[in-house]
Amino acid sequence: MARWEPNASERLAVAALELFAERGYENTTVVEIAERAGLTKSTFFRHFPDKREVLFGGDTMSNLVDKGIAAAPDGATPLEAVAHALDTIGREAFRADRREFGARRRAVIAANPELREREALKGLRLIDSMIEALTRRGVPALAASVAAELGALAWSIAYERWSDPANHEEFGDLASRTLDEVRATTASLA
Structure with a gap:
Protein backbone atom coordinates (compact mmCIF):
# COMPACT_ATOMS: atom_id res chain seq x y z
CA MET A 1 0.00 0.00 0.00
CA ALA A 2 1.18 3.48 -0.71
CA ARG A 3 2.41 5.57 2.21
CA TRP A 4 0.30 8.55 1.16
CA GLU A 5 -3.02 6.77 1.59
CA PRO A 6 -5.27 8.74 3.93
CA ASN A 7 -5.59 5.98 6.52
CA ALA A 8 -1.86 5.63 7.23
CA SER A 9 -2.07 6.70 10.88
CA GLU A 10 -4.95 4.28 11.51
CA ARG A 11 -3.04 1.43 9.85
CA LEU A 12 0.01 2.24 11.95
CA ALA A 13 -2.05 2.23 15.16
CA VAL A 14 -3.64 -1.12 14.32
CA ALA A 15 -0.27 -2.63 13.36
CA ALA A 16 1.35 -1.34 16.55
CA LEU A 17 -1.45 -2.70 18.72
CA GLU A 18 -1.21 -6.11 17.07
CA LEU A 19 2.56 -6.24 17.53
CA PHE A 20 2.47 -4.96 21.10
CA ALA A 21 -0.06 -7.68 21.95
CA GLU A 22 1.95 -10.39 20.16
CA ARG A 23 5.50 -9.47 21.18
CA GLY A 24 5.17 -6.92 23.94
CA TYR A 25 5.74 -3.19 23.75
CA GLU A 26 9.46 -3.41 24.58
CA ASN A 27 10.10 -6.05 21.90
CA THR A 28 8.49 -4.14 19.03
CA THR A 29 10.33 -1.64 16.85
CA VAL A 30 9.08 1.25 14.74
CA VAL A 31 10.39 -0.51 11.64
CA GLU A 32 8.30 -3.60 12.45
CA ILE A 33 5.21 -1.46 13.00
CA ALA A 34 5.71 0.34 9.69
CA GLU A 35 6.31 -2.93 7.84
CA ARG A 36 3.20 -4.54 9.34
CA ALA A 37 1.19 -1.51 8.18
CA GLY A 38 2.74 -1.68 4.70
CA LEU A 39 4.47 1.66 5.19
CA THR A 40 7.98 3.00 5.71
CA LYS A 41 9.76 4.08 8.87
CA SER A 42 9.81 7.69 7.63
CA THR A 43 6.04 7.56 7.12
CA PHE A 44 5.69 6.37 10.71
CA PHE A 45 7.63 9.39 11.94
CA ARG A 46 5.50 11.75 9.87
CA HIS A 47 2.52 10.64 11.94
CA PHE A 48 4.02 9.89 15.37
CA PRO A 49 7.10 11.08 17.27
CA ASP A 50 7.74 7.62 18.77
CA LYS A 51 6.21 4.16 19.10
CA ARG A 52 4.54 5.03 22.39
CA GLU A 53 2.48 7.81 20.83
CA VAL A 54 0.93 5.53 18.22
CA LEU A 55 -1.61 4.44 20.85
Missing part, protein backbone atom coordinates in the same frame (compact mmCIF):
# COMPACT_ATOMS: atom_id res chain seq x y z
CA PHE A 56 -2.42 7.91 22.14
CA GLY A 57 -3.63 9.89 19.13
CA GLY A 58 -1.65 13.07 19.73
CA ASP A 59 -3.93 15.99 20.54
CA THR A 60 -7.07 14.41 19.08
CA MET A 61 -8.89 14.03 22.40
CA SER A 62 -7.87 17.45 23.67
CA ASN A 63 -9.13 18.98 20.44
CA LEU A 64 -12.44 17.12 20.73
CA VAL A 65 -12.83 18.25 24.36
CA ASP A 66 -12.23 21.83 23.32
CA LYS A 67 -14.64 21.53 20.40
CA GLY A 68 -17.36 19.89 22.51
CA ILE A 69 -17.18 22.38 25.37
CA ALA A 70 -17.10 25.34 22.98
CA ALA A 71 -20.19 24.00 21.18
CA ALA A 72 -22.20 23.45 24.37
CA PRO A 73 -25.37 25.56 24.44
CA ASP A 74 -25.21 29.03 25.95
CA GLY A 75 -26.21 28.85 29.59
CA ALA A 76 -24.96 25.27 30.01
CA THR A 77 -23.56 24.56 33.46
CA PRO A 78 -19.89 23.53 33.61
CA LEU A 79 -20.86 19.85 33.96
CA GLU A 80 -23.35 20.15 31.11
CA ALA A 81 -20.57 21.58 28.95
CA VAL A 82 -18.31 18.67 29.95
CA ALA A 83 -21.15 16.23 29.13
CA HIS A 84 -21.39 17.88 25.70
CA ALA A 85 -17.66 17.28 25.21
CA LEU A 86 -17.99 13.63 26.21
CA ASP A 87 -20.84 13.23 23.73
CA THR A 88 -18.70 14.83 21.01
CA ILE A 89 -15.90 12.37 21.76
CA GLY A 90 -18.34 9.48 21.55
CA ARG A 91 -19.66 10.57 18.16
CA GLU A 92 -16.28 11.36 16.64
CA ALA A 93 -13.76 9.01 18.28
CA PHE A 94 -15.35 6.24 20.35
CA ARG A 95 -17.65 4.81 17.72
CA ALA A 96 -18.91 1.22 17.83
CA ASP A 97 -16.44 0.19 15.12
CA ARG A 98 -13.58 1.24 17.46
CA ARG A 99 -14.72 -0.75 20.50
CA GLU A 100 -12.53 -3.81 19.84
CA PHE A 101 -9.51 -1.58 19.24
CA GLY A 102 -10.27 0.19 22.54
CA ALA A 103 -10.43 -3.08 24.47
CA ARG A 104 -7.18 -4.33 22.97
CA ARG A 105 -5.51 -0.95 23.53
CA ARG A 106 -6.56 -0.97 27.18
CA ALA A 107 -5.06 -4.48 27.67
CA VAL A 108 -1.75 -3.52 26.05
CA ILE A 109 -1.50 -0.35 28.17
CA ALA A 110 -2.32 -2.26 31.37
CA ALA A 111 0.56 -4.67 30.65
CA ASN A 112 3.23 -1.98 30.33
CA PRO A 113 4.31 0.53 33.01
CA GLU A 114 5.64 3.05 30.47
CA LEU A 115 2.33 3.04 28.62
CA ARG A 116 0.36 3.32 31.88
CA GLU A 117 2.44 6.36 32.76
CA ARG A 118 1.74 7.90 29.35
CA GLU A 119 -1.97 7.20 29.76
CA ALA A 120 -1.92 8.97 33.13
CA LEU A 121 -0.16 11.98 31.61
CA LYS A 122 -2.68 12.06 28.80
CA GLY A 123 -5.45 12.08 31.40
CA LEU A 124 -3.88 15.11 33.07
CA ARG A 125 -3.64 16.87 29.69
CA LEU A 126 -7.32 16.20 29.08
CA ILE A 127 -8.21 17.71 32.45
CA ASP A 128 -6.16 20.78 31.53
CA SER A 129 -7.98 20.96 28.19
CA MET A 130 -11.34 20.86 29.95
CA ILE A 131 -10.28 23.56 32.41
CA GLU A 132 -9.00 25.81 29.61
CA ALA A 133 -12.16 25.34 27.53
CA LEU A 134 -14.45 25.96 30.52
CA THR A 135 -12.46 29.05 31.52
CA ARG A 136 -12.88 30.43 28.00
CA ARG A 137 -16.64 30.05 28.55
CA GLY A 138 -16.34 32.28 31.60
CA VAL A 139 -16.44 29.54 34.24
CA PRO A 140 -14.53 30.55 37.39
CA ALA A 141 -11.24 28.70 37.91
CA LEU A 142 -12.29 26.55 40.86
CA ALA A 143 -15.58 25.51 39.24
CA ALA A 144 -13.74 24.73 36.00
CA SER A 145 -11.22 22.57 37.89
CA VAL A 146 -13.88 20.64 39.78
CA ALA A 147 -16.01 20.09 36.67
CA ALA A 148 -12.93 18.95 34.71
CA GLU A 149 -11.87 16.50 37.43
CA LEU A 150 -15.38 15.06 37.66
CA GLY A 151 -15.57 14.91 33.87
CA ALA A 152 -12.26 13.07 33.68
CA LEU A 153 -13.46 10.58 36.30
CA ALA A 154 -16.67 9.99 34.35
CA TRP A 155 -14.65 9.68 31.12
CA SER A 156 -12.36 7.05 32.63
CA ILE A 157 -15.22 4.96 34.02
CA ALA A 158 -17.25 5.28 30.82
CA TYR A 159 -14.25 4.33 28.65
CA GLU A 160 -13.64 1.22 30.73
CA ARG A 161 -17.31 0.26 30.39
CA TRP A 162 -17.45 1.12 26.69
CA SER A 163 -14.32 -0.84 25.77
CA ASP A 164 -15.67 -3.98 27.46
CA PRO A 165 -16.45 -6.30 24.52
CA ALA A 166 -19.65 -7.45 26.26
CA ASN A 167 -20.97 -3.88 26.26
CA HIS A 168 -22.86 -2.62 23.23
CA GLU A 169 -23.87 0.87 24.42
CA GLU A 170 -22.69 4.02 22.71
CA PHE A 171 -19.92 5.92 24.49
CA GLY A 172 -21.95 9.13 24.67
CA ASP A 173 -24.81 7.36 26.46
CA LEU A 174 -22.43 5.63 28.87
CA ALA A 175 -20.56 8.87 29.55
CA SER A 176 -23.77 10.78 30.22
CA ARG A 177 -25.08 8.15 32.61
CA THR A 178 -21.68 7.85 34.30
CA LEU A 179 -21.46 11.62 34.74
CA ASP A 180 -24.92 11.52 36.36
CA GLU A 181 -23.66 8.76 38.70
CA VAL A 182 -20.58 10.83 39.58
CA ARG A 183 -22.80 13.86 40.27
CA ALA A 184 -25.13 11.84 42.49
CA THR A 185 -22.22 10.30 44.36
CA THR A 186 -20.66 13.71 44.88
CA ALA A 187 -23.96 15.10 46.20
CA SER A 188 -24.28 12.17 48.61
CA LEU A 189 -20.88 13.03 50.11
CA ALA A 190 -21.99 16.49 51.22
Whole structure:
Protein backbone atom coordinates (compact mmCIF):
# COMPACT_ATOMS: atom_id res chain seq x y z
CA MET A 1 0.00 0.00 0.00
CA ALA A 2 1.18 3.48 -0.71
CA ARG A 3 2.41 5.57 2.21
CA TRP A 4 0.30 8.55 1.16
CA GLU A 5 -3.02 6.77 1.59
CA PRO A 6 -5.27 8.74 3.93
CA ASN A 7 -5.59 5.98 6.52
CA ALA A 8 -1.86 5.63 7.23
CA SER A 9 -2.07 6.70 10.88
CA GLU A 10 -4.95 4.28 11.51
CA ARG A 11 -3.04 1.43 9.85
CA LEU A 12 0.01 2.24 11.95
CA ALA A 13 -2.05 2.23 15.16
CA VAL A 14 -3.64 -1.12 14.32
CA ALA A 15 -0.27 -2.63 13.36
CA ALA A 16 1.35 -1.34 16.55
CA LEU A 17 -1.45 -2.70 18.72
CA GLU A 18 -1.21 -6.11 17.07
CA LEU A 19 2.56 -6.24 17.53
CA PHE A 20 2.47 -4.96 21.10
CA ALA A 21 -0.06 -7.68 21.95
CA GLU A 22 1.95 -10.39 20.16
CA ARG A 23 5.50 -9.47 21.18
CA GLY A 24 5.17 -6.92 23.94
CA TYR A 25 5.74 -3.19 23.75
CA GLU A 26 9.46 -3.41 24.58
CA ASN A 27 10.10 -6.05 21.90
CA THR A 28 8.49 -4.14 19.03
CA THR A 29 10.33 -1.64 16.85
CA VAL A 30 9.08 1.25 14.74
CA VAL A 31 10.39 -0.51 11.64
CA GLU A 32 8.30 -3.60 12.45
CA ILE A 33 5.21 -1.46 13.00
CA ALA A 34 5.71 0.34 9.69
CA GLU A 35 6.31 -2.93 7.84
CA ARG A 36 3.20 -4.54 9.34
CA ALA A 37 1.19 -1.51 8.18
CA GLY A 38 2.74 -1.68 4.70
CA LEU A 39 4.47 1.66 5.19
CA THR A 40 7.98 3.00 5.71
CA LYS A 41 9.76 4.08 8.87
CA SER A 42 9.81 7.69 7.63
CA THR A 43 6.04 7.56 7.12
CA PHE A 44 5.69 6.37 10.71
CA PHE A 45 7.63 9.39 11.94
CA ARG A 46 5.50 11.75 9.87
CA HIS A 47 2.52 10.64 11.94
CA PHE A 48 4.02 9.89 15.37
CA PRO A 49 7.10 11.08 17.27
CA ASP A 50 7.74 7.62 18.77
CA LYS A 51 6.21 4.16 19.10
CA ARG A 52 4.54 5.03 22.39
CA GLU A 53 2.48 7.81 20.83
CA VAL A 54 0.93 5.53 18.22
CA LEU A 55 -1.61 4.44 20.85
CA PHE A 56 -2.42 7.91 22.14
CA GLY A 57 -3.63 9.89 19.13
CA GLY A 58 -1.65 13.07 19.73
CA ASP A 59 -3.93 15.99 20.54
CA THR A 60 -7.07 14.41 19.08
CA MET A 61 -8.89 14.03 22.40
CA SER A 62 -7.87 17.45 23.67
CA ASN A 63 -9.13 18.98 20.44
CA LEU A 64 -12.44 17.12 20.73
CA VAL A 65 -12.83 18.25 24.36
CA ASP A 66 -12.23 21.83 23.32
CA LYS A 67 -14.64 21.53 20.40
CA GLY A 68 -17.36 19.89 22.51
CA ILE A 69 -17.18 22.38 25.37
CA ALA A 70 -17.10 25.34 22.98
CA ALA A 71 -20.19 24.00 21.18
CA ALA A 72 -22.20 23.45 24.37
CA PRO A 73 -25.37 25.56 24.44
CA ASP A 74 -25.21 29.03 25.95
CA GLY A 75 -26.21 28.85 29.59
CA ALA A 76 -24.96 25.27 30.01
CA THR A 77 -23.56 24.56 33.46
CA PRO A 78 -19.89 23.53 33.61
CA LEU A 79 -20.86 19.85 33.96
CA GLU A 80 -23.35 20.15 31.11
CA ALA A 81 -20.57 21.58 28.95
CA VAL A 82 -18.31 18.67 29.95
CA ALA A 83 -21.15 16.23 29.13
CA HIS A 84 -21.39 17.88 25.70
CA ALA A 85 -17.66 17.28 25.21
CA LEU A 86 -17.99 13.63 26.21
CA ASP A 87 -20.84 13.23 23.73
CA THR A 88 -18.70 14.83 21.01
CA ILE A 89 -15.90 12.37 21.76
CA GLY A 90 -18.34 9.48 21.55
CA ARG A 91 -19.66 10.57 18.16
CA GLU A 92 -16.28 11.36 16.64
CA ALA A 93 -13.76 9.01 18.28
CA PHE A 94 -15.35 6.24 20.35
CA ARG A 95 -17.65 4.81 17.72
CA ALA A 96 -18.91 1.22 17.83
CA ASP A 97 -16.44 0.19 15.12
CA ARG A 98 -13.58 1.24 17.46
CA ARG A 99 -14.72 -0.75 20.50
CA GLU A 100 -12.53 -3.81 19.84
CA PHE A 101 -9.51 -1.58 19.24
CA GLY A 102 -10.27 0.19 22.54
CA ALA A 103 -10.43 -3.08 24.47
CA ARG A 104 -7.18 -4.33 22.97
CA ARG A 105 -5.51 -0.95 23.53
CA ARG A 106 -6.56 -0.97 27.18
CA ALA A 107 -5.06 -4.48 27.67
CA VAL A 108 -1.75 -3.52 26.05
CA ILE A 109 -1.50 -0.35 28.17
CA ALA A 110 -2.32 -2.26 31.37
CA ALA A 111 0.56 -4.67 30.65
CA ASN A 112 3.23 -1.98 30.33
CA PRO A 113 4.31 0.53 33.01
CA GLU A 114 5.64 3.05 30.47
CA LEU A 115 2.33 3.04 28.62
CA ARG A 116 0.36 3.32 31.88
CA GLU A 117 2.44 6.36 32.76
CA ARG A 118 1.74 7.90 29.35
CA GLU A 119 -1.97 7.20 29.76
CA ALA A 120 -1.92 8.97 33.13
CA LEU A 121 -0.16 11.98 31.61
CA LYS A 122 -2.68 12.06 28.80
CA GLY A 123 -5.45 12.08 31.40
CA LEU A 124 -3.88 15.11 33.07
CA ARG A 125 -3.64 16.87 29.69
CA LEU A 126 -7.32 16.20 29.08
CA ILE A 127 -8.21 17.71 32.45
CA ASP A 128 -6.16 20.78 31.53
CA SER A 129 -7.98 20.96 28.19
CA MET A 130 -11.34 20.86 29.95
CA ILE A 131 -10.28 23.56 32.41
CA GLU A 132 -9.00 25.81 29.61
CA ALA A 133 -12.16 25.34 27.53
CA LEU A 134 -14.45 25.96 30.52
CA THR A 135 -12.46 29.05 31.52
CA ARG A 136 -12.88 30.43 28.00
CA ARG A 137 -16.64 30.05 28.55
CA GLY A 138 -16.34 32.28 31.60
CA VAL A 139 -16.44 29.54 34.24
CA PRO A 140 -14.53 30.55 37.39
CA ALA A 141 -11.24 28.70 37.91
CA LEU A 142 -12.29 26.55 40.86
CA ALA A 143 -15.58 25.51 39.24
CA ALA A 144 -13.74 24.73 36.00
CA SER A 145 -11.22 22.57 37.89
CA VAL A 146 -13.88 20.64 39.78
CA ALA A 147 -16.01 20.09 36.67
CA ALA A 148 -12.93 18.95 34.71
CA GLU A 149 -11.87 16.50 37.43
CA LEU A 150 -15.38 15.06 37.66
CA GLY A 151 -15.57 14.91 33.87
CA ALA A 152 -12.26 13.07 33.68
CA LEU A 153 -13.46 10.58 36.30
CA ALA A 154 -16.67 9.99 34.35
CA TRP A 155 -14.65 9.68 31.12
CA SER A 156 -12.36 7.05 32.63
CA ILE A 157 -15.22 4.96 34.02
CA ALA A 158 -17.25 5.28 30.82
CA TYR A 159 -14.25 4.33 28.65
CA GLU A 160 -13.64 1.22 30.73
CA ARG A 161 -17.31 0.26 30.39
CA TRP A 162 -17.45 1.12 26.69
CA SER A 163 -14.32 -0.84 25.77
CA ASP A 164 -15.67 -3.98 27.46
CA PRO A 165 -16.45 -6.30 24.52
CA ALA A 166 -19.65 -7.45 26.26
CA ASN A 167 -20.97 -3.88 26.26
CA HIS A 168 -22.86 -2.62 23.23
CA GLU A 169 -23.87 0.87 24.42
CA GLU A 170 -22.69 4.02 22.71
CA PHE A 171 -19.92 5.92 24.49
CA GLY A 172 -21.95 9.13 24.67
CA ASP A 173 -24.81 7.36 26.46
CA LEU A 174 -22.43 5.63 28.87
CA ALA A 175 -20.56 8.87 29.55
CA SER A 176 -23.77 10.78 30.22
CA ARG A 177 -25.08 8.15 32.61
CA THR A 178 -21.68 7.85 34.30
CA LEU A 179 -21.46 11.62 34.74
CA ASP A 180 -24.92 11.52 36.36
CA GLU A 181 -23.66 8.76 38.70
CA VAL A 182 -20.58 10.83 39.58
CA ARG A 183 -22.80 13.86 40.27
CA ALA A 184 -25.13 11.84 42.49
CA THR A 185 -22.22 10.30 44.36
CA THR A 186 -20.66 13.71 44.88
CA ALA A 187 -23.96 15.10 46.20
CA SER A 188 -24.28 12.17 48.61
CA LEU A 189 -20.88 13.03 50.11
CA ALA A 190 -21.99 16.49 51.22
